[in-house]
Amino acid sequence: MKRRTFLKSTLLAALPAMGSPPDARFRFTLLQHGEHWSDRERALRQLAFEIQNRCNIPIDPDFDSVPIESALEAGSPFFVLTGKGPLPELSTAQADSLRIALNSGGFLLIDDQSASGDNQFITSAVAAMHRAFPEVEPAVLPSDHSIYQSYYLLKEARGRTNKANYLTGWNYGIRTIAAFSHNDLLGAMEADRMGSWTHNMEIGGGFRRELCFRLGINITYYVLTVNYKKDRAFPPVIERRRRL
Secondary structure: HHHHHHHHHHHHHHHHHOOOOOOOOOOOOEEEOOOOOOOOOOOOOOOOOHHHHHHHEEEEOOEEEEEEEEEEHHHOOOOEEEOOOOOOOHHHHHHHHHHHHHHHHEEEEEOOOOOOOHHHHHHHHHHHHHOOOOOOOOEEOOOOOOOHHOOOOOOOOOOOOOOOOEEEEEEEEEEEEEEEEEHHHHHOOOOOOOEEOOOOOOOOHHHHHHHHHHHHHHHHHHHHHHHHHHOOOOHHHHHHHHHH
């Protein structure tokens, strides 16, 4: 089966689990939490455009936005929480909703817009995940994680800033249910209505920005396929490609 055919069939299987009709297109769901949750809206549209253009999988150029307590009403398995500064503590209803949504096949990308040295966002985000999954400890995702191999072969995490070269993840069973991007990944993707980039890259330029899009595409593919590239047939192929 061709990869694109496989992805389309996987997408159609994933969406009904989140309450969507079988013919729905994939879309991102932005969680309304904290003061800056909507600061990177245009980045999601840009990423959706790149996914459609490069990968040809059915994706909606628009996105949903819901409060965390309404996460189960979203029609997508891919949730995004972005911001800077401290996040409000999750209520019991919010924590329960997030737990059920992620346990039902959902995935949460948490993206930190903060400047270097400001740890308020990550501290409160880790606390929020602990409230929803008290039994799960965050850990650095290794360089051979499926997220780095799902579509493009990547060596590390990138973003607009340069605070860490890795993603921090929450692993539950065989899945990574959430990942924390330390480097304002969405900030690297955001463009204005004229197509000009909204934010300058802290280090590097065009190619580093391209690597950010590749990471965003990889994360999306991971959400739709989970660990399919960890199947027995794939690791030797991946290793050969890495040596090229």
